[in-house]
Amino acid sequence: xxxxxxxxxxELREKTGLGLMDCKKALEGxxxxxxxxxxxxxxxxxxxxxxxxGRSAADGLIALQGSDGNFFMLEVNSETDFVARDDSxxxxxxxxxxxxxxxxxxxxxxxxxxxxxxxREKLVQKLGENIVVRRLAKTxxxxxxxxxxxxxxxxxxxxxxxxxxxxxxxxxAMHAAATxxxxxxxxxxxxxxxxxxxxxxxxxxxxxxxxxEIVEKMIIGKVSKFLAEVSLTExxxxxxxxxxxxxxxxxxxxxxxxxxxxxxxxGIEVEKVDFATEVMSQIES
Numbered sequence: 001x002x003x004x005x006x007x008x009x010x011e012l013r014e015k016t017g018l019g020l021m022d023c024k025k026a027l028e029g030x031x032x033x034x035x036x037x038x039x040x041x042x043x044x045x046x047x048x049x050x051x052x053x054g055r056s057a058a059d060g061l062i063a064l065q066g067s068d069g070n071f072f073m074l075e076v077n078s079e080t081d082f083v084a085r086d087d088s089x090x091x092x093x094x095x096x097x098x099x100x101x102x103x104x105x106x107x108x109x110x111x112x113x114x115x116x117x118x119x120r121e122k123l124v125q126k127l128g129e130n131i132v133v134r135r136l137a138k139t140x141x142x143x144x145x146x147x148x149x150x151x152x153x154x155x156x157x158x159x160x161x162x163x164x165x166x167x168x169x170x171x172x173a174m175h176a177a178a179t180x181x182x183x184x185x186x187x188x189x190x191x192x193x194x195x196x197x198x199x200x201x202x203x204x205x206x207x208x209x210x211x212x213e214i215v216e217k218m219i220i221g222k223v224s225k226f227l228a229e230v231s232l233t234e235x236x237x238x239x240x241x242x243x244x245x246x247x248x249x250x251x252x253x254x255x256x257x258x259x260x261x262x263x264x265x266x267g268i269e270v271e272k273v274d275f276a277t278e279v280m281s282q283i284e285s
Contacts, residue, residue, distance in 0.1 A: 002032045012037055020113045022121075057130045058265035060084050062156035063097040064149040071147040071158040072101050074136040075262050079129040089131070092123050100136055108136055137260040144254070146170035148177045157261040164254030172245060175238050176259050182230040184256045189227060197226050232256065 004027045012023040012034055022041065030036035060077035061084050076093045078084045096116055103111060112120075116133060124131050139145040140160040146169025149156045157177040159169045183189050201222040205215045228234040233246040233256065249255060 004028055004032055008032055008034065020109070020117060055079055055130045056268060056270045057132045058268040058270045060132075060134075060264050061090065061093050061153045062149060062262050062264060063093045063153070064147055064156045064158065065097055065101065066145075066147065067101050069145060070104075070141070071139045071145050072097060072104065072136070073138070073147070073156050073158050073260065073262060074100060075134045075264060077130075077132040077134050077265065077268070078127075083127050083129045083131075086127060088123060088126060092119060092131075095119070096133060100138075104138055108133065111136075135262065137262070140257050143257055144169050146173045148173040150177060154264040155262070157259060159259045160257040161249075162255045162257055164249070164252040168248065168252050168254060171237075171239065171248070172232075172256065173259070175235070175245065176232055176261050178238050179232075179235055180261060180263070181232040181235060181259075183232065184259065185233045186227040186231045189230065194223065194227075198223060201226075232259065 004024060008027055009020060009023050012027060013020060015034070015038065023037070026037035026040050027034070030040060057077035057079050059079060059081050060075060062073065062075050064071060064073045066072075074093075074097050076089075076096065078089060083089055096111075096119075099111060099114075099116060100106075103114070106114070112133065120131055120133060137158060139147075139158050143160040143162060144164050144166060146159045146161070146166055147157065148170060155177050157173040159173040159176065161169050161172070182193070198219060201219045202215075205218040205222075208215065208218070210218070233244070233249065235245055237243045237245055237248055
């Protein structure tokens with residue numbers, strides 16, 4: 001029997017949407033022949049459910065929970081809000097988060113291989129939609145931590161501080177959930193992002209007809225305003241706009257070590273399917 005590589009398993013999984021173990025077993029049974037493995041998988045019920053894996057899943061839930069002073073968060077996606085509110089989906093999301101909390105040293109891929117993927121496939125079969133365990137995050141060890149989960153479970157944020165207290169960390173998590181900052185401070189904004197903004201501001205300012213030296217000052221001013229808008233520490237605190245987040249931190253002798261903000265479906269391109277195509281896909285599945 002030939003040795004099955006991780007890249008072969010990855011390729012088969014991308015082609016079929018099935019779980020890691022199913023793909024590995026199929027490849028082992030066909031001596032690594034991907035085409036034969038696909039044929040074998042077609043004979044199983046799993047592939048029927050996996051047809052749904054090609055469909056966009058941009059709805060879902062954020063789950064967030066604290067344990068021993070740390071916070072853990074994950075996003076599970078479904079195709080519709082209707083399924084996201086189903087008791088089975090909610091239970092699966094909660095159970096997956098609990099699995100992560102109990103195995104926080106493992107990556108998402110490892111958690112999937114350890115049983116989460118099997119449960120996901122069963123849920124796909126039951127609910128008839130594509131379901132994806134998309135991402136997970138946790139606060140930093142030995143830090144002051146805080147969290148915020150919006151009432152609809154569509155936006156969540158966790159924060160790790162050095163100094164301060166949990167009340168401050170919770171306030172900053174709530175603020176970041178509302179404002180969606182790009183980074184903690186201006187120095188963390190990627191240079192390629194800044195360069196794109198400069199190009200946009202330059203094009204806008206050049207149309208003003210002002211002298212080059214004035215145009216340059218306009219660009220500098222716009223870049224500074226942009227940095228203040230997207231940097232967490234430079235934003236006005238949503239609960240008290242007269243204070244910046246940096247002032248809140250200074251008042252408590254605290255600094256932000258990190259923050260993670262999840263919003264359901266962000267960055268996922270939703271495929272537009274016409275009614276006839278959707279009907280046919282339901283018939284074929």
